[in-house]
Each structure stands twice: as structure tokens, then as C-alpha cells.
Amino acid sequence: MMDKSDKEGILPKFPDSYWLERSNIPQFSPLQEDIQVDAVIVGGGITGITAAYLLVKEGLKVALLEGDRLMNGTTGHTTAKITAQHNLIYDELIRHFGEEAAKHYYEANTDALEFIAETVKEHDIDCGFIRQEAYLYATTTEYANKLEKEYEAYQKLGISGELQNEIPFDQKVENVLSMKNQAQYHPLQYLIKLVETIDKSGGQIYEKTTAVNVEHTDKGTAVLTRGGLRVVGKHVLACTHFPFYEGAGLYSTRMYADRSYLMAVKTKQDYPGGMYLSVDQPSRSLRAATAGKENIVLVGGESHKTGQGKDTLEYYKALASFSDEVLHSNDILYRWSAQDLTTLDKIPYIGEVTAGQPNVLIATGYRKWGMTSGTAAARLLRDIVMDRQSPYRALFAPSRFQADPSARKFVKENIDVAKHLIKGKLTLPVQRIHDLSRDQGAAVTIKGKRKGAYRDEEGKMHVVDTTCTHMGCEVNWNHGDRTWDCPCHGSRFSFTGEVVEGPAEKPLQKDEHTFFDNIFSEDSGY
Incomplete structure (x- = not known):
């Protein structure tokens, strides 16, 4: 680990992910020649790796391309909660899209959770997978009322959960909503096993191989790399955090990027169990990440739009203060940040990059819930490639555009973009x-x-x-x-x-x- 002394105080000097620092991820060579396969998967995070694993099991010849190193992106910087409790979402989904769409969203993510559980069992993966209850909690009356509405949505959708009035920390709360039978794990230990399975099954994995474009040829759909090489396949799956190829989808205008912060804190007391997320702002997240005899808790939150907001070190300091107040510990082992994309209507884009290009598929916009959303995406992409029916295809279709709330959100986000574009051009810094x-x-x-x-x-x-x-x-x-x-x-x-x-x-x-x-x-x- 890095030197922990820091002129800013108690924080580790350099950002390091707990998951990445404690994992031995296999490495692969860059692409050296043009190749042809059945499916080209771009992106070495949870979606790309899971999709490659699924398609290899189907007997397809697969190539997985990663621009940097496997799992070094958002997947290596997650809280790793495996849950369908995606903050306040189900009441909103029912109001905007109806109960059927909300139920499909819940079922897709629950199916993903159970797939992970089954895969851990099938391969006997030592990744700390454990069932936990997930909790949303409110510290204000306004958000306590919103939790009441969310609980009503749970009841309509048949989601197992209940309202409570306390959590086992020194934190005053107004309301708490649980979701039963969720889970947590070490995401990289899980994915390392999938990577080993892909490799042993004949899947081709290339790191330091950046995809830059897609071309349609007589031999199939070609992924062009920065090094001038081509990987041709019947299908291309863009599983990068932001689609490396947007087609005509203009996804940069239909999503916004959000940063949040995490710390791994060593505590003297045993963690009481459960995964917690505050619904008020600024957000706060808690879950255990016990390693050996150490009591380690992941403390997260403090989200803001990327490139906007205050001095980013202040967000880490705020989490350190919260840890001291709630966990009575400021023994911070690691600190790091993560970036997530949110779509106009908060539902991920999974499927054809644009209508009329059925061989180019994307998966993006997980809104901080990549463990289940990324797994659900890989399963849906597998079904599309294999030409199988899926009840989730329409819900996640990237070509959708709902008048409510997408139109208002589209205008708002692009006004924000224009504001920052103009501001950056008109003002010169005073710093020398x-x-x-x-x-x-x-x-x-x-x-x-x-x-x-x-x-x-x-x-x-x-x-x-x-x-x-x-x-x-x-x-x-x-x-x-x-x-x-x-x-x-x-x-x-x-x-x-x-x-x-x-x-x-x-x-x-x-x-x-x-x-x-x-x-x-x-x-x-x-």
C-alpha cells in the first residue's frame, strides 16, 4: 500500500481501491493481428466479462477487448452490493411507466442476483458471497414520507420488505425500508474465476487494446482498434462504461456522469450486518468488507456531477467525518472514487445501439447499481445474440424515448452542458x-x-x-x-x-x- 501520511490529514495520500489492491487479476497481451470470431465484446468490466462467459458457454468463438486492464474501471471501484434495491426507484417507475415495467425492472435485477449466487455455487468461488438485507434510511421527514411511498410500491410489486424505525448505528433516522434476501461479495474474486473459465474454454482476451470505431463489412461487423487492427464478428457488444461507439444514438446527450466516493475503514467493533444507503443528500452508504481478522467497513457517498462541485478532496473529508461519528473510527485504509452514468429515465440502455443495427449492442447507464444491472445486461445481450425471447428487451431498449420524464430531463441536462461549455470558453483562470x-x-x-x-x-x-x-x-x-x-x-x-x-x-x-x-x-x- 502507499505511504499513509498525508498533508491533508488522516486520509491516505493517494486514491487506491480496496478491491484492486487486494486482488491478483490475471493479465493478457494486447491484440497483435486481425482476427475473426462470432462475437466481439469490448469492455473488461462485469458486463463484458459476464457476457463473454455466457457466450463461451453457448459454444461461440468470443474475443474480449479491454483498453486498459481487466476490472480496472467502475467494476474495480464499486461498493459491490448485489441488490435490486436501487435507492428510491419503484414508486417512480410505477408512476412513469406502470406496474408491469416496474416489476420487470425488479425481476431482471433479482434474476441477476440469483445468477451470481448460482455461479458462485457452481464454481465454488471464494469471494465472500453472503446474503444480507438491504436498507434505505431517511434522516428527514421529507424523505421519510418518500420511503412510505416506496414501501407502498414494494407491496404493489410483491417485493419482500418492511418499514422500520432504526438502524444499528449512532445515526438518528426518521424511517427505514428493508429489502430481504439481497447479497454482497468481493466482485473481483468472483470475476477472476469467470475470466479463468473464459480463457480455459477458448475465449480470446486482449488487454491494452482500445476499440475506436465500428465498420460494417462483407465479412461481418468489424471493431477497429487504435493500433489499426480489426476484429470481425457477427455481433459486437459494447460493454464499455460509456459506449465507445454511439451509432446514431447520441448517448452523450442522453446520459450524465456522476462521481461518488468510497473509503475502506478499519473498525474496532464488529459490524452489525446489512447494507445501508441514505436517501437524503448528501448520500451515505455502509457495508462490511471483512478480510481475515480485520473489521473493515466500506463508507461511501457524496455524489456530484463529474467535473462540477467543490474541491473533490472535501468529499473524502466529509466521509471521514461521517465514519468518525457513526463508526467511531478514522482508521482509513483506502480511499477511492467511482464514476457512473445515469440515463434520462434512470433505466439502463441495453440492446441495439440504434434501430436497424441489430449486430451492434450496447449496455450502459447503470446509475451506481452495476453488480445486478451489469449482470442483467450480460444475460439480456446473450439472449439477443442467441435470438431468444426476453421479457426485458423492450424495457431496456436503447431506442426508447419516454415523453415523461425523458423530454424534460433531456432539455435540462443539455442546458447544463451548454452552460459549462460557454462558461469554460468565456472565463480565463486567475491562477498563475x-x-x-x-x-x-x-x-x-x-x-x-x-x-x-x-x-x-x-x-x-x-x-x-x-x-x-x-x-x-x-x-x-x-x-x-x-x-x-x-x-x-x-x-x-x-x-x-x-x-x-x-x-x-x-x-x-x-x-x-x-x-x-x-x-x-x-x-x-x-
Whole structure:
């Protein structure tokens, strides 16, 4: 683990995921030549890996492409709750889409939970899978009333749950709603077994292989990689966090990116059991992640739109304060953040990328519930590839557009994008580059132009152009994670400009003076 000393206080200095730090994930070589298969799967998270596992079991020849390393994206930064209790959702689904659609949403996610349970049992996977009750709790009267409405929706849909008035922590609550027989696990230990099964069954896995486009050819549908190679298949499954190929779907205008924060905290007392989520804002999430004799609890919350909000380190500090108050512990082992996409109507997009392109499928927009939603997506994609009927196909179809609430949400989100695009172009930063201390980054003005500068711990300056390579918005510095984040569509870049998360595919342009610190002086104009 990294050095835990930190000038900011009790927080670990660098963000590290508990799951990734405690997993031995197998590695695979990049693609070296053009290949042809039955199904090309792009994305090495829970959806892509599960889909590859399912299709290999069907006897298909499968290639799985991952731009970085397997499980290093959102899947490696999750809370790993396996539940159909997706915050306040069922009352809203009934009101907007009717009881049948709401029931299908619940059943798809419950089926996914049971699939995970069965897979763990089938392969005897040591991943800490355990049944737990899931709880939503409210600390205000307003949200206590919303939990009452949600409970009424549970009753209409036949969901097993009940209202309570307390949780086993030092936290005053107004109302609590449980959902019975949910679960939690170590997601990467589970997926490592699926990866091993794919590999042993003849599935081809390639890392450091970035997909950039799709072309339709006489031989099938081709995925083009950044290295100029092609993988041709009958079907292409885009299981990347943000679809690497949007077709005519314009998904960047139909989803927004949201960041949230997590910490792994070592506690002196045993955890009382259960998975908890506050429905008020700011959100708070709790679940155990016990390893050996250690009592470890995952504390999460503090969501906000990517590239927007306050200094991101403040979100970590808020969770540390909550941990101290509720768990009586500030022994923080790890801290990290995650990014999630939300669709216009809060239901994931799973299926044909656009009507009329049945061979190109996508899965995205899980709204922080990727363990069940990602598994449900993989199962639905398998059914579409195998030309099987599914009761969930219409519900998740990406081509849907509901007048209520999609139209209002579409206008609101795109006004927000336009606001940040214009704001970034009209205002120049007041920060000066030579004022940056070590391990500090900021948008700066250099010779009348907006640039992004970060001085690392050795004193080296890294300067990039702050114009996002997706659609031209100006990125902002993320202090807590040391990245450049786009406030328009959620693209993220390392401090050296490399793409961390899409929809951007190209890195930020590096400034020609990046490595010459001696030019950053009072007389140089910088």
C-alpha cells in the first residue's frame, strides 16, 4: 500500500481501491493481428466479462477487448452490493411507466442476483458471497414520507420488505425500508474465476487494446482498434462504461456522469450486518468488507456531477467525518472514487445501439447499481445474440424515448452542458503557474490561453490543453484523484493528459513546454 501520511490529514495520500489492491487479476497481451470470431465484446468490466462467459458457454468463438486492464474501471471501484434495491426507484417507475415495467425492472435485477449466487455455487468461488438485507434510511421527514411511498410500491410489486424505525448505528433516522434476501461479495474474486473459465474454454482476451470505431463489412461487423487492427464478428457488444461507439444514438446527450466516493475503514467493533444507503443528500452508504481478522467497513457517498462541485478532496473529508461519528473510527485504509452514468429515465440502455443495427449492442447507464444491472445486461445481450425471447428487451431498449420524464430531463441536462461549455470558453483562470506548490494542480492562464498545470511531488510540471477532446468543453482539476474532469459529458484524463474514462477517445494535448520547469518564472510570461 502507499505511504499513509498525508498533508491533508488522516486520509491516505493517494486514491487506491480496496478491491484492486487486494486482488491478483490475471493479465493478457494486447491484440497483435486481425482476427475473426462470432462475437466481439469490448469492455473488461462485469458486463463484458459476464457476457463473454455466457457466450463461451453457448459454444461461440468470443474475443474480449479491454483498453486498459481487466476490472480496472467502475467494476474495480464499486461498493459491490448485489441488490435490486436501487435507492428510491419503484414508486417512480410505477408512476412513469406502470406496474408491469416496474416489476420487470425488479425481476431482471433479482434474476441477476440469483445468477451470481448460482455461479458462485457452481464454481465454488471464494469471494465472500453472503446474503444480507438491504436498507434505505431517511434522516428527514421529507424523505421519510418518500420511503412510505416506496414501501407502498414494494407491496404493489410483491417485493419482500418492511418499514422500520432504526438502524444499528449512532445515526438518528426518521424511517427505514428493508429489502430481504439481497447479497454482497468481493466482485473481483468472483470475476477472476469467470475470466479463468473464459480463457480455459477458448475465449480470446486482449488487454491494452482500445476499440475506436465500428465498420460494417462483407465479412461481418468489424471493431477497429487504435493500433489499426480489426476484429470481425457477427455481433459486437459494447460493454464499455460509456459506449465507445454511439451509432446514431447520441448517448452523450442522453446520459450524465456522476462521481461518488468510497473509503475502506478499519473498525474496532464488529459490524452489525446489512447494507445501508441514505436517501437524503448528501448520500451515505455502509457495508462490511471483512478480510481475515480485520473489521473493515466500506463508507461511501457524496455524489456530484463529474467535473462540477467543490474541491473533490472535501468529499473524502466529509466521509471521514461521517465514519468518525457513526463508526467511531478514522482508521482509513483506502480511499477511492467511482464514476457512473445515469440515463434520462434512470433505466439502463441495453440492446441495439440504434434501430436497424441489430449486430451492434450496447449496455450502459447503470446509475451506481452495476453488480445486478451489469449482470442483467450480460444475460439480456446473450439472449439477443442467441435470438431468444426476453421479457426485458423492450424495457431496456436503447431506442426508447419516454415523453415523461425523458423530454424534460433531456432539455435540462443539455442546458447544463451548454452552460459549462460557454462558461469554460468565456472565463480565463486567475491562477498563475509559478504559484503552484508540489502535488498541486489548477487551470492557469499561459500567454492568454487556458491551460491545465500540475506540479508533481518531485517538482516536475505537467501542462496540458484543457479543451476536452470529446466535444470541446473545458476540463477542471480534480484535487482528490489528481485528474482532469470534463463537466459536460464526464470524460476524465490523467494529469499527463491520458484518457482515464470516456466518452473522449483522444488524450489532452500536451503543452510543448511541459518538461522545462525553468521557463516558469516571473519574467517568462508564464
